Amino acid sequence: MNKHILARIVLILTVAAASCQQATKENPAGTSKDTTTQQQPLQPADSGFADVNGIKMYYEVYGEGKPIVLLHGSFMNIPLNWAHIIPLLKDRKVIVAEMQGHGRTKDTDRAFSYENMADDVSGLLKHLKIDSADVLGYSMGGGVAFQMAIRHPEQVRRLIVVSGSYAHDGWWPDVEASFGTMTADMFKGSPIEQQYLAYGNDSTKFPAYIKKVLSADLNNYDWSKEAKSIKAPLFFVIGDADGIRYEHAIELFKAKGGGKMGDMHGLPQSRLAILPGTTHIGMMQRTGWLIPMVTDFLDSDLDPTPPTF
Template sequence: MPRLRLCLLALVLLTFGTPAHSAQQWLNLPPTPTLPKAAKSGFAPVNGIKIWYAVFGRGEPVLLLHGGLANANYWGHQVRALQQHYRVIVMDSRGHGRSSRDAQPYGYDLMASDVLALMDHLGIKKAAIVGWSDGAIIGLDIAMHHPERISKLFAFAANSDPSGVADIAKSDVFNAFIARAGEEYKRLSPTPTEYKAFVDQITKMWESQPHWTEADLANIHVPTWIVDADHDEAIKRENTEFMAAHVPGAGLLIQPEVSHFSFLQDPQQFTDDVLHFLEHVPAH
């Protein structure tokens, strides 16, 4: 009888996996969510291009900035929760999603100026920013150069220097994201056949920017949390800790059991962290 029970247990584990394995959510890339119905959406004329945006809910403004190759839809889970308490704004970065681009090379300063121009278009003097990856870097750029426009910053999965980026070539999750982003680009972009060129141009930015020193980070006085995932495929932990150590008064948060796509893999945990930050960290 004990042997029969052991065999049955082995069969169950082979069929469903061990509890530890099934809990490895950082190895999965859940589907891209949809955005809920917006109170307002459209295209803003910004720096000679058209930036797509959408606005949800009411209250203090919170701007969500997505990562490289992605689009605003990736924030669908967070928008649904945050819109109950805040005026939530999402946008597609230049050349991403539904937004257009021009011949200017991609750069974080330029993309930060797009964000500020959209805020001007919407009549928003100051907002809290929640950024993921490139969106977090854009948030840090704004915090350095235009602190009067940002009340607080939740910077998830940023890097301060190209040397802080890990090799993601062998990451199944990251490669699945790049492939998915290509399909989404074909569906959403005004230039649907140019994904390869788009990736090549973004890669040049990643390879050369940003280059922030300790002194640059020390110039940030906006209330900031430097956040990353314990299984981030793309960002080296030492660079996350370096940024947190040199942004004055910054909080450091490492989210457990997730990767660079934390907000998809454990949206409740990610959103709870954002809400805690927005509700309990005093604004600038």
């Protein structure tokens, strides 16, 4: 991929990360116009480090109600990815955590993989004494969410994957090709580098950190069979200008009962949404559309019975 295009992607990513950290409310139409209002950030009811699988995983807990776990994207952390979303998930216990090597969760020599991160999230739920929870993952966090439902199905009540993939070729080919060409230099001076350094990490290790995080997407992973066998109801969300192929999302949705006329056969327990005018990075700014759909999915009774007239 052209290096100028890659540089633009990284620039958009870091600008979006900075804006997401400060935004707390978006306009009702769900557009990305600058109509946010500012307020004091929420304070967690609980926070700390959980000893899981050889790492000390940082987490925060907000609110009360049915638990939902939010899993961030690559190079992100709690404030960068979720500061503007946590206040919108009302009447829920919102659990946010920072994955291996991200934010306040220090890296180890352990391989960086979706499977390992899913096991860490499983361990965190046990640490918090939560038997099961709804799980929402964005981008890299979507891959972790898939693995949570595959490896620890008893802990996942409902699954929401936002702009994530269950196979390496779920990305558009040019996007997949870009992962191997990104470098730390592209993140120089960005909010991502600033956050990395602010948490006490060694600046000389930043290039290795970027390379390690990208390594998870350089493997030819394919969980198609396992993903299609996930028992939990699934809500798969992508943008129409996302990095995820439409066919990738539709294939899984059909395997989960989609692709039929609901008036004749009843609604499937799983759902699919393709948001218009929405990019991969811009997805996190579409809260006006995304959050109501997520809460409706979580609160629905998922009755498959077709309507009667």
